[in-house]
Amino acid sequence: MPKLLKEPLVHFLAGALLIFAYFWLTGASRDPSSYEINITASDIDRIAADAIRTSNRLLTHDEISALVDQNVREEILYREALRLGLDDGDAVIRRRLANKMRSLNTSDIGNPSDSELEEFIGKNPAQYKEYYRYAFDHIYIGRSSTDQKIWLKGLRDGSIKPDDIRVSLSLDNQQKLADEADIGRKFGINFTKALGGLETQQWAGPIESGFGQHFIMIQEKQAITYQIDDIRQRLTNDWRAAQIEKNEKAAFDELAESYAIEIAPFK
Amino acid sequence: MRKSAQYWAAALGAIALAGCSGTETAKDSSQIENSEYPEQVYWGDTHVHTDNSIDAFGFGNRLDTEAAMRFAKGEQVTSTKGVEAQLSQPLDFIVIADHAAALGATKALYNAPRIALLGDEFLLRWYDMMHESEEGSLRVTAELIDGAANGTLPDNFTDQEAQAERVGELWTEHGNIIERYNEPGKFTAFMGFEYTPMPGGDNLHRVVMFRDNAEKATQVIPFSSQQSLNVEDLWAYMSAYEKKTGGQMLSIPHNSNVSNGQMFSMNKFDGSPIDAAYAKTRAMREPIIEVTQIKGDSETHPFLSPNDEFASYGVAGWDKYNLSATKPMAESSYAGSYTREALKRGLILEGQTGANPFKFGMIGSSDTHTSLADVREKNFTGKHTGNEPNVKDRALAPQNLGTREGRFGWHYLSSGYAGVWATSNTREAIFDAMMRREVYATTGPRMQVRFFGGFDYSADDVSNLVSNGYAKGVPMGGDIKASEDGKAPTFLISALMDPESANLDRIQVVKGWIDSNGQTNEKIYNVVWGGDRKVSGDGKLPAVGNTVDLSKGTWSNDIGAAELMTFWQDPDFAADQNAFYYVRVLEIPTPTWPVYDSIKYGFTLGDEVIKIQQERAYTSPIWYNAKG
Numbered sequence: 071m072p073k074l075l076k077e078p079l080v081h082f083l084a085g086a087l088l089i090f091a092y093f094w095l096t097g098a099s100r101d102p103s104s105y106e107i108n109i110t111a112s113d114i115d116r117i118a119a120d121a122i123r124t125s126n127r128l129l130t131h132d133e134i135s136a137l138v139d140q141n142v143r144e145e146i147l148y149r150e151a152l153r154l155g156l157d158d159g160d161a162v163i164r165r166r167l168a169n170k171m172r173s174l175n176t177s178d179i180g181n182p183s184d185s186e187l188e189e190f191i192g193k194n195p196a197q198y199k200e201y202y203r204y205a206f207d208h209i210y211i212g213r214s215s216t217d218q219k220i221w222l223k224g225l226r227d228g229s230i231k232p233d234d235i236r237v238s239l240s241l242d243n244q245q246k247l248a249d250e251a252d253i254g255r256k257f258g259i260n261f262t263k264a265l266g267g268l269e270t271q272q273w274a275g276p277i278e279s280g281f282g283q284h285f286i287m288i289q290e291k292q293a294i295t296y297q298i299d300d301i302r303q304r305l306t307n308d309w310r311a312a313q314i315e316k317n318e319k320a321a322f323d324e325l326a327e328s329y330a331i332e333i334a335p336f337k
Numbered sequence: 338m339r340k341s342a343q344y345w346a347a348a349l350g351a352i353a354l355a356g357c358s359g360t361e362t363a364k365d366s367s368q369i370e371n372s373e374y375p376e377q378v379y380w381g382d383t384h385v386h387t388d389n390s391i392d393a394f395g396f397g398n399r400l401d402t403e404a405a406m407r408f409a410k411g412e413q414v415t416s417t418k419g420v421e422a423q424l425s426q427p428l429d430f431i432v433i434a435d436h437a438a439a440l441g442a443t444k445a446l447y448n449a450p451r452i453a454l455l456g457d458e459f460l461l462r463w464y465d466m467m468h469e470s471e472e473g474s475l476r477v478t479a480e481l482i483d484g485a486a487n488g489t490l491p492d493n494f495t496d497q498e499a500q501a502e503r504v505g506e507l508w509t510e511h512g513n514i515i516e517r518y519n520e521p522g523k524f525t526a527f528m529g530f531e532y533t534p535m536p537g538g539d540n541l542h543r544v545v546m547f548r549d550n551a552e553k554a555t556q557v558i559p560f561s562s563q564q565s566l567n568v569e570d571l572w573a574y575m576s577a578y579e580k581k582t583g584g585q586m587l588s589i590p591h592n593s594n595v596s597n598g599q600m601f602s603m604n605k606f607d608g609s610p611i612d613a614a615y616a617k618t619r620a621m622r623e624p625i626i627e628v629t630q631i632k633g634d635s636e637t638h639p640f641l642s643p644n645d646e647f648a649s650y651g652v653a654g655w656d657k658y659n660l661s662a663t664k665p666m667a668e669s670s671y672a673g674s675y676t677r678e679a680l681k682r683g684l685i686l687e688g689q690t691g692a693n694p695f696k697f698g699m700i701g702s703s704d705t706h707t708s709l710a711d712v713r714e715k716n717f718t719g720k721h722t723g724n725e726p727n728v729k730d731r732a733l734a735p736q737n738l739g740t741r742e743g744r745f746g747w748h749y750l751s752s753g754y755a756g757v758w759a760t761s762n763t764r765e766a767i768f769d770a771m772m773r774r775e776v777y778a779t780t781g782p783r784m785q786v787r788f789f790g791g792f793d794y795s796a797d798d799v800s801n802l803v804s805n806g807y808a809k810g811v812p813m814g815g816d817i818k819a820s821e822d823g824k825a826p827t828f829l830i831s832a833l834m835d836p837e838s839a840n841l842d843r844i845q846v847v848k849g850w851i852d853s854n855g856q857t858n859e860k861i862y863n864v865v866w867g868g869d870r871k872v873s874g875d876g877k878l879p880a881v882g883n884t885v886d887l888s889k890g891t892w893s894n895d896i897g898a899a900e901l902m903t904f905w906q907d908p909d910f911a912a913d914q915n916a917f918y919y920v921r922v923l924e925i926p927t928p929t930w931p932v933y934d935s936i937k938y939g940f941t942l943g944d945e946v947i948k949i950q951q952e953r954a955y956t957s958p959i960w961y962n963a964k965g
Contacts, residue, residue, distance in 0.1 A: 144452065162451060162468040213894060239900055240802070240833055255426055258836035280836020281899040303520050304410075311407065 107145055109138060117141055179317070182309045187298050190309045198296045198305070204265055205247040205290040212237040213282040225273040225285060232285075239281060247290055257281070366521035366763040374807045375758035375775060378785050379767060381430035382409065382710040383529070383589060383755055384544050384627060384702035389435040389507060390531075391494070393706035394443040395478030397471060397722035400708035402433055402511055406518040406526060408709050418725040422709050422718055425837055426783070428754075429762050430525035431710070432702075433515070434544040437530045437559035439494040441507040443467070443481070459491050475723060482661060504558050512551025519550075521763045530559035532588070534566040538661030539597040541568065542590070544627065544702070545575070548768040549584035556582050567606040569615070572622045587771060590697075591627035591704065593679070594635040594652075595660040598670030601679035601695060603686065616692035625771050628676050628778045628955055629701040629753040631712075631720045632660075636921075636955055637677040640668050645861055646877070647923065651780070653947060654748025662744070680958060681849045681857035684915045688851065698774025698814045698957030699919070701753020701781075712781040713838075715890070717751035717930040724749070729938045732931035732946070747946045751930045752780040756954070758812065774814025777920075777956040782838035787831045788813040788920045790959035792820065794827035796904040802829050813920070814957035818965045825910035826961055830864060831902035832922040832954070840897030841867055842881040842923040842951060846905060850916035864905045867898030867925075883926045885949050890928050890936050897925040917958040924952040 117137050121129055129137075157163045182190070191198045209232045215221070224230030236243070241256065254262040258280035268274040270291055276283035298305060386393040387405050399417045408414040411427030435441075446460060447467050454461045463480070466473035484490040493500070512528060519526040529546035547554040560574040568588075575586040593600035605615055628635050634651025642648040658665055672678045676699065683695030703710045706721035717726065724731035724746055736744040758775040759766040770776060777786050787802060791810020798805035806829045811817060817826055834841050843866035849859045863878040870879050884893040907918070926949045935942050942948060 148452070162465055165468050213899070240831065240902070256836070259425060261836070280834065280838070282894075303517070307403075307407070307517055311403070 104149075107142060109142065113141075114138060179310060179313050182306060182313075184298060187302075187305050187309060190305065190312070191296065191298075194308075197308075198301070200293050200295055202250045202266065203247050203290075203292040203294055204245065204250065204253060204288060206245050206265070207232070207243060207287045207289065208245065209236050209243070209285040210239045210241070210281060211235055211276060211283050211285065215276075215283060218276055218283070222273060222275070222285065235285075237282075241281075247292070249294075257284075366761075366765055369522040369761045369763050371760035371763075371766060373760075374803075375760055375770065375812075376803075377759075378756045378783075379429035379525075379759050379762055380426075380783055381428050381432070381525075381755050381757065381767070382702045382705075383432040383527075383546065383700065384434050384531075384591065384630065384704045385409075385431060385708065385710050386435055386531075386704070386706040387433060387708045388444055389441045389511065390706060391436055391439045391441075391443045391481055392478050393435075393708075393721060394447065395467070395474055395481055396706055397474055398707055399722075402514045402708075403518075405433055405708040405710075406431065406514065408711075410518070410524050414709065416707060416709060416718065416725050417722045418727055420718075420726050422711060422716070422726075424711055425713065425716075427524070428710065430527065430757075430767055432527040432529040432544060432546050433511070434529050434531040434546075435511075436533050437545075437561035438533050438563050439481075439490070439500065440504045440530070440559060440561070442494050442500065442503070443477070445503055457491075457493075460493060471723075501558065508558055509551075509555050512555045516551045519764070521761075523762060525762055525764055525767055527764060527768075528554035532560055532562060532568075532571050534562040534568065535660060536566050536599075537597075538659045538663035539599045540592045540595045540660035541566070541599055542592055543568065543571065543623070544589040544591060545571070545586060546589070546768070547584060547586050548764055549582065550764075553582045553584045569606065569618070572618050575622060585768065586622075587625070587768070588623045589625055589627050589700070589702075590623055591630060591702070592632055592635065592660065593626070593674050593676065594633045594655050595658075595666075596674050597659040597664055597666045598673030601673045601676075601682055603673075603682065611686055611690060611694055613690040613692045616686060616690050616694035619694040620692065620696045623697060624774050625698040625700050625776055625957070626676055626679075627702050627704075627753075627755075628699045629750070629780050630704040631749050631752060632704060633748070633750060634752065634780070635674065635676050637675045638671050640671050641675055641678050642859060645859075647921070647951065647953070650950065650953065651750045651752065654744045657743065677847065677849065677859065680917050680919075681851070681859065684849070684851040684857060684917070685855070687915065688855070693960075696960065698771070698776050699778040699955045700755035700757075700771075700776050701778035701955075702755055703753065712751045712753060714751045714781065714928060714930040715933050717749075717933075720749045726934075729934075730940075732934045732942065733940075747929070747931045747942070750780065752952075754779050754781060754783065756783070756786065774957040775812050777813060777954055779954040780952045782835040782924060782952050782954075784835050784838070784841065784922055784924070784954050785831075785833040786813075786920060786922055786954050786956055787829070788956045788959065789829040790815065790817050790826055790918065790961075792817070792824055792826055794829050794904060798829055799831075799902055799904050802831050802902060805829065811959060813959060816960050816962055816965065819963050820910075820912040820961075823912045825907045826918075828905045828907075828918065828959075829902075830905060830920055831900070832920075833900045834898075834924070838952070839892060839924045839927045840894040840899060841901050842897050842925045843867070843878060844901050844903065845921045845923070846918055847921055848907065848909075848916060848918050850911075850914050852911075852914060860909065861921075862905070862908075865901045865903035867901065868896055881925050883949065885926050885928055887928065887932055887948055888936070890933050892925065892927050894925070913963050915963050916961040918961070919958040920954075920956040922954040926951055 118129055118134050121137055221230055221235055250262045261277060261279040264277035268286055268288055270288040273285050273287050275285045277286060385405050387402050388394045388398045388400060397417055404414050409428045409431040411424050413421055413423040416422050446464055451464060454464050463477045466477050515526045515528055527546050528551055529544060532543045532545050534541045557578050560571055571588060579585055590600055604610055629651060633655035637648045638652055638656060639648045679695045683693040687693035703712050705718060707719050707725060709718040711718040719725045731746045734746045736746060756777045756779060757767050757770045759770040787806060789806030789810045789812055793809040830844055832841055832844055844864050846862045846864050849857060851857050863872055866878055868881060872878050882896045884896055929948055929950050931942055931946055932948050
């Protein structure tokens with residue numbers, strides 16, 4: 071018995087049995103190693119429907135019969151080609167099949183429930199958890215002023231009025247309460263980042279925008295937590311994209327798990 | 338093993354069901370409030386190609402409509418070549434404009450089972466080349482472009498009936514994605530496509546866009562140059578769509594610079610002179626032009642505007658041969674290729690026919706084939722996948738695809754965007770602003786430009802420029818009627834720099850008019866500028882200076898101005914002569930994208946490479962009508 075276990079022929083047969091068992095268990099009908107070709111009624115419907123769509127007319131019985139014959143011929147040649155190993159070492163087929171496997175995962179995955187979205191937000195807190203809204207007064211003083219410290223002191227003790235040092239710019243001197251993204255759009259993203267570090271209810275700065283320097287008095291600062299309904303569309307799209315990526319990775323990982331991969335060292 | 342098989346079976350089942358599931362209804366644009374007048378400029382790109390464009394896919398692009406949407410909305414997207422790309426500021430709207438001709442064909446060919454092609458040697462050769470290597474795919478693309486130019490594409494690519502099924506499915510699926518990303522009030526996604534006629538390699542391309550949702554737009558399939566090379570047939574298709582659905586469409590010509598004088602020809606497609614009916618239809622169907630994009634700038638050419646010292650921007654590489662580089666372009670063709678001259682021709686044709694066919698406003702857009710629309714010099718995402726940012730020699734690489742000789746990577750401009758003064762960020766408001774031409778072009782920076790014309794402005798109105806502008810005259814794109822007492826028209830003009838770009842050098846008014854001899858003329862007025870400079874007797878303003886450090890890719894905003902505004906009145910006005918006025922805003926000199934590449938990868942750029950430029954904006958004109 072132990073001798074038999076070392077016999078290559080036995081290995082081969084056992085392997086064949088496994089493959090057979092697999093296709094039997096999974097019910098996959100197109101087993102390339104089988105010599106049975108079974109064209110079902112639904113196969114015929116599909117073949118006919120394809121042809122009707124391309125030709126835009128109904129087909130005669132003879133025409134359908136010819137298409138079915140053609141299909142059978144193709145299937146025989148296809149299986150023989152696989153038996154001969156014609157797919158092996160063919161870069162085109164290899165890439166084509168790999169590509170097909172990949173695209174299996176980008177299928178439609180439906181819409182998420184609210185609880186799925188809640189969970190998604192929970193996993194990406196930085197993206198959805200909170201953002202700020204600001205209302206502020208600002209005094210634009212141009213690009214280079216040497217008296218910044220004196221002016222800040224003067225603004226705070228009231229000895230300098232905003233209009234004394236203001237350089238005119240068409241942006242409103244009072245910024246109404248707005249999302250930080252909208253403020254960033256007006257003043258540049260670096261400006262918004264700097265706003266976060268300022269004290270409120272008193273003159274501060276100057277901080278720099280794309281236009282130059284600004285003294286800022288923050289009147290109001292609100293931290294906003296996203297509600298699902300406010301950003302449902304964006305969330306759904308993000309969730310779908312993440313889901314597709316996850317599915318792709320999971321499917322690949324599962325496949326890759328069964329492989330022992332060894333790569334020779336190279337420079 | 339069984340589990341994994343089940344997984345794939347389920348996945349296959351899901352594919353069969355894909356497209357059947359309804360997409361959730363987006364917020365309705367009727368719920369969005371419109372402002373009384375346009376308070377905000379909305380930024381967009383009307384010209385983005387995805388993997389559904391035959392050439393984009395052939396160049397290697399594997400990013401779809403969804404990736405293009407996510408990128409435009411400001412998210413980080415990994416490019417086909419693996420570059421992590423993100424806009425510093427999101428766009429407000431986008432038009433995916435894939436080539437209608439053979440829409441999705443290279444993707445379908447690539448993804449087809451090889452066995453299906455065994456009977457077709459021609460396609461099989463392309464199929465195998467595409468799968469073998471990147472070079473193979475590029476060669477196929479070059480042959481596709483040549484084939485499209487020479488009319489030698491195989492039937493599978495050109496026969497409308499043969500491709501109707503593929504295109505129909507793709508268009509519907511595309512519409513689903515567009516609807517998923519269109520968010521009235523926040524982000525606008527338009528249905529659109531590109532109509533790509535190229536007789537003899539002369540570029541007559543148009544981006545075509547819908548005002549309507551996908552449900553309406555998918556009641557037709559994109560009109561392709563394979564159906565007709567005559568743009569009048571496109572207009573007829575647009576009319577038919579509008580009649581059928583109650584919707585609305587417009588068409589945006591672009592790359593007139595490589596049209597070999599054909600885009601603004603004085604004749605119709607059949608060679609007969611432009612008549613009133615053609616002129617009226619064209620003006621209605623094509624209210625705006627894409628004047629600047631990656632394949633060069635079409636405002637004007639030094640040959641046409643010898644007195645304009647800024648006329649050479651974006652000309653190099655694009656003025657010697659037509660699009661496919663199959664024909665050299667003579668200087669005599671330029672008049673039909675550049676927009677400033679076309680605006681002048683419009684005045685002539687209006688005199689002859691009673692209607693002006695070239696009464697268009699101006700936008701910029703990218704024409705990117707990477708699905709990614711970033712035209713900041715520092716972060717230029719490339720013309721196509723073959724020159725994405727991690728292709729080290731992209732600035733110096735010859736772009737001689739097919740017969741395309743003499744064009745190098747650095748000839749590509751990192752340009753442009755469309756600025757739209759709309760009353761809300763919705764399809765309806767943005768589309769309507771385009772129809773009334775209240776739009777302007779930039780070569781990338783998002784400067785805010787206002788331009789109003791009328792007879793009643795005074796210098797005092799500058800202090801409250803926008804409300805006075807709307808109250809006493811018309812905005813860019815509008816018409817001013819005949820001067821009653823011979824008074825010259827007055828204008829309010831302002832430009833605010835892009836806070837993430839450079840200071841402004843100057844604002845100019847470009848005037849074109851037709852004189853009493855029927856000749857057209859142009860003159861450029863420097864109307865307001867940064868710094869202490871004086872206009873000389875011939876109207877020229879000294880250069881603003883140059884602070885660019887080529888070794889670092891930096892400049893200093895110590896020259897120029899953050900904002901410029903002024904009142905201006907035409908000093909050379911003749912009340913009986915038709916004229917147009919548009920504004921050109923120039924930034925101070927900054928580095929071009931090849932400079933950033935040369936710093937990043939440590940190579941030297943030759944003397945021939947343009948390293949410093951002045952980015953700019955062009956507004957839609959305001960027309961003065963002596964008889965109106």
